[in-house]
Amino acid sequence: MLLEVKNLTKIFTVGLFKRREIVAVDDVSFDVEPAKFISLVGESGSGKTTTARLILNLLAPTSGEVICEGRDVFGLKGIDELRSYYRSVHGIFQDPYAAYNPLHKIDRVLNQVFNLTGHSEAERDGVVKEALKEVGLRHEDVLGKYPHELSGGQRQRIMVARCYMLRPKLIMADEPISMIDASTKASILRLFSKLRDEYETSVIFITHDLGLAYYVSDEVLIMSKGSIVEKGSPDDIMNRPQHAYTRKLREDIPLFYRKWPGF
Amino acid sequence: MALLEAQALKAYYSVRQGYIQAVDNIDLTLDRDVTLGLAGESGCGKSTLMNALMMNVKPPLHLMGGTIVLDGMVISKMDRTELKKDVWGVLVSLVPQSSLNALMPTMRIIDFIKDVIHHHTAASDSEIVSMARKRFEELNLPVDSLSLYPHELSGGMKQRAVIAVSTLLNPKLLIVDEPTSALDVSTQKQVLRMLVDLRKTGIIESMIFVTHDIAILRQIADRITIMYAGKIAESGPTEDVLFDPKHPYTVSLTSAVVTPEPEVRERGLASIPGEPPDLLDPPEGCRFYPRCTKSMSICRSVEPPLVKSEGTQLVACHIVSGDG
Numbered sequence: 001m002l003l004e005v006k007n008l009t010k011i012f013t014v015g016l017f018k019r020r021e022i023v024a025v026d027d028v029s030f031d032v033e034p035a036k037f038i039s040l041v042g043e044s045g046s047g048k049t050t051t052a053r054l055i056l057n058l059l060a061p062t063s064g065e066v067i068c069e070g071r072d073v074f075g076l077k078g079i080d081e082l083r084s085y086y087r088s089v090h091g092i093f094q095d096p097y098a099a100y101n102p103l104h105k106i107d108r109v110l111n112q113v114f115n116l117t118g119h120s121e122a123e124r125d126g127v128v129k130e131a132l133k134e135v136g137l138r139h140e141d142v143l144g145k146y147p148h149e150l151s152g153g154q155r156q157r158i159m160v161a162r163c164y165m166l167r168p169k170l171i172m173a174d175e176p177i178s179m180i181d182a183s184t185k186a187s188i189l190r191l192f193s194k195l196r197d198e199y200e201t202s203v204i205f206i207t208h209d210l211g212l213a214y215y216v217s218d219e220v221l222i223m224s225k226g227s228i229v230e231k232g233s234p235d236d237i238m239n240r241p242q243h244a245y246t247r248k249l250r251e252d253i254p255l256f257y258r259k260w261p262g263f
Numbered sequence: 264m265a266l267l268e269a270q271a272l273k274a275y276y277s278v279r280q281g282y283i284q285a286v287d288n289i290d291l292t293l294d295r296d297v298t299l300g301l302a303g304e305s306g307c308g309k310s311t312l313m314n315a316l317m318m319n320v321k322p323p324l325h326l327m328g329g330t331i332v333l334d335g336m337v338i339s340k341m342d343r344t345e346l347k348k349d350v351w352g353v354l355v356s357l358v359p360q361s362s363l364n365a366l367m368p369t370m371r372i373i374d375f376i377k378d379v380i381h382h383h384t385a386a387s388d389s390e391i392v393s394m395a396r397k398r399f400e401e402l403n404l405p406v407d408s409l410s411l412y413p414h415e416l417s418g419g420m421k422q423r424a425v426i427a428v429s430t431l432l433n434p435k436l437l438i439v440d441e442p443t444s445a446l447d448v449s450t451q452k453q454v455l456r457m458l459v460d461l462r463k464t465g466i467i468e469s470m471i472f473v474t475h476d477i478a479i480l481r482q483i484a485d486r487i488t489i490m491y492a493g494k495i496a497e498s499g500p501t502e503d504v505l506f507d508p509k510h511p512y513t514v515s516l517t518s519a520v521v522t523p524e525p526e527v528r529e530r531g532l533a534s535i536p537g538e539p540p541d542l543l544d545p546p547e548g549c550r551f552y553p554r555c556t557k558s559m560s561i562c563r564s565v566e567p568p569l570v571k572s573e574g575t576q577l578v579a580c581h582i583v584s585g586d587g
Contacts, residue, residue, distance in 0.1 A: 043447040044418075136536070153305070181304045182475050183519040186532035208447055214523040215532055238523050252448040254478040256505070256522045260452075263459055263482050 001067075002202055003032040003055070003089070003170055008064035010050050024050040026226035027064075032170065035200040037193065039213035041249070042223035048206045049094075051223070052174045055204070056091045057082070068170075087116055090168035092159045094175040099159065100147035106158060107143050113165045131161040134191055136184055152179035160188055167199050174206040189216045211253055214238055222246050264335065266435060266469050267293040267316065272329035274315035277322070283542045285311040287493040289329075290569065293436070298462065298470045300484030300501065302477055302516070304539055308493040309473045310360060313438050316471075317355045318346055334435055352383050355436040356429040363445060365425050366413040373409040376428055383432055394431065401464060402427055402457055419450030423457050433466055440473040455483055478522050481505060489513050492539050492550040495569055499576030509578040511555050549581065561586055 010025040025047045032038055042048050053059045055066055057073050066073040068089060076082050093099065100109055110128050119127055132139045135157040142150060142158065150158070156179050163171055177188050193216055195201035207213055213220050213234065220237045222230040222245065230243040241247045254260070274286040285308040293299055303309050311324065318338050320326045331339040338350055351357075359365075367375050373395060380391050392409075399406045404423055413421060422442060430437055439458065443451040461467050472484060480487055481501065488498040489512065497510040508514045515535040521527065537554040540546055546553060552562040561581050569579040578584075 043449065136534075136538070138538075141538075151305075182477070182521065183304055183516055183535045185534070186519060186521060187534040190532070210448075211521050211523045215521065215528070248449060250523070252452045253523060254448075254451075254455075254476070254482050255524055256478050256481055256517075256520045257524050257526050260482050263455070 001031055002034050002069060004065075004067040005030050005032075005051075005055065006065045006067065008051065008054055008066065009062045010047075010054060010059065011062045023226050025054065025061075028223075028226075028228055030221060030228065030231065032202050032204065034169070034202055035196050036218045037196055037203045037205065037216055039205045039207060039217040039220045040223055041207055041210050041213050041220060043208055043249075046223045047226040048223055049174055052091070052172055052204070052206055055172055056089065057085065058091075087166075088169040090163055090166055090171055092156075092163060092171065092173040092176040094178055095152070100155070102147055104146075105143075106145050106147065106150065109158065110162060110165070113162055116166060127165055128161075131164045132158075134164055135161045136187055137161070153181060153184075156180055157188065160191060164191060164195065167195065167201065169201060171195070171201060171203045172206075173203060175208075176205075178207075185212065186215075192216065210237075210249055222249070265292045266295045266297075266334060267291070268332045269316055270330050272312075272315055272331065273327035274311055274320060274324055275327050276311075276324050278543070281543055282327075284493050284545060285324075285542055286315050287545075289493075289495055291316070291488065291495070291498075293469055293471065295435075295468050296462070297485050298458075298472060298483055300480030300487045301471055301473045301490060302475060302480055302487060303490035303496075304475060306539055306542075307490045308542070309490055310440055312490065313357060313440055313471065313473055317351065317357055317438065319351075319357065347382075352379075352429070352434060353432050354434055355438065356432075356434040357438045358426055358429050358440065358442055360440045361445075362425050362440075362442070363418060363421050366421060368413055371410055371412055372416075372424055372428075376409075376431065379428060380431060395427075398427055398431055398466075401466075402460060404457075417450070419446055419453055422446065422450075422454050426454070426457060426461075430461055430466055435468040436471070437461065437467045437469075438471045438473070441475075442472075443479070444474070444476070451479075455479065459483060477505065477517060477520050489516065492545055493542055494550060495577070495579060496551065497576055497578045497580075498569075499574070503575050507574055509572045509574060509576055509583050510551075510580045511557050511582070512551050515554075549579075557582060 006029050008025055008028045012022045012024055014020050014022060028051060040048050054061050076085055114124055129139045137157055142154060156177055160176060177185050180188060192203050217234050220234050221228050224245045230246045237246060241250055269291045272286055272289045275282040275284055301309050315326060316331060334354055373392060376395050377388055377391050395409060396406050404427060408416060408420060443454050462470060484501050487501050487504040489496045491512050497504060497513045504513060505517055508517050518533040519535060521532060535554060540550055548564045549562040549567050552558040559581060567579045567581045567584060569577050570584050572578045572583045
């Protein structure tokens, strides 16, 4: 097993005087095998992003465990253990602007990858260009530019390109392509699938778009109010949804070949 | 008479390096009692076209030419004072992108409504309150929410409140720009339902809905106009444009639609290679030719005119017009 999430719970306490508890993630458990594409689907506020941050050890849980290749993630000590964890598990976030240093050119964020990989000096240029091509960017359009000179979609693509160069064991991607145009989303997702098929990379894809999840996933987890309410194959989720929430979600997706009654 | 008629419309942004040709020589006619969907990739000039159509042009955006006739009035000849008095909010309302944040955070919804409506009419406070209550009831919005502050409303409720305020004076045309892109699918459906109701109840006559989500347009649009790089590529009745597309760009766009349906699964996922051109220096001839799989030599030098195809659509493509 690559990653095991066991009874993960996160409770936030808010308010200075009237203290209130918000259960953001409520007893969430699931497993990730190697070479599996798993989608975590839910509305905003369902606890998807908190789950992602817990898995990446960016937040401490209230209770529960995350085990990666037999090691307890929350028990990792020191920079070396953490660094080795992040070499296996790579996070991509919705707004990648924060991942860039605004004073440095885009090239730097790509070249940093070589601190973790074994590419020789001579290979590097080719590796960067190939990765950019894979995400549909022309290197002459982005290299040498600063983060603010690129669009949100371009910045998201560069994070995916970086991931492609790094070839981690698990990609934890939180709405990684939300700013990319509908017309090119499919090709970026295909890149994740390619990594899965060629390098046994696993993906946890967090999205509110059940339609996208349907195409690319091996397994779909439906999250609502902090809990996973249903999990299954994409076909089961779409064609035989069991939970009322899943059924509602499916009915509310605008379709192309079918018109909503009453519209 | 059409509700809106724009001819040879040009709206450019002036920047240090020159002009960004965001809306370049566009003709557009909108009939009464129609929902028009405007689709295209980001950066194709959709939002600029909407602002230009209602004469909401402020530097760096400039109207470089063209005429706009709205409900019989030549609004392209009017100045901002006249537009504010007789056109905006009264004849046409625009709900721009990110209008979720258009409400004043320090004002209750009803006070915000009073503030906005006072700019347009001489109605008293109590008249405005009863007008707003009646309208919220009509649109199945909770009347209690009028006395709340924006932060007390959910995203979907905020968006519906913004649309209700924008249409309080029954404008003939409502323009909504990506009104649901920040919302979950369930909330999105509520907003779309409300927009459909606005037309059914006759509060507005026609609507232009701007989005890059073709599946939404399939649900609510009677007609669709596809824009590419500042120009219209194709325009016609929804079913014809989506299921019998004539322009190669529309063909790519419709085959990139990702909806969870067996038909889509069968044809597989497609995407359009490359990126739209830089509108500071767009290609000569057809702006789509660098990405087009069917381009011919004429496409590199001659701009294709928007002409009637053998179907019901208007199409700007040399293949359709039979040149080359």
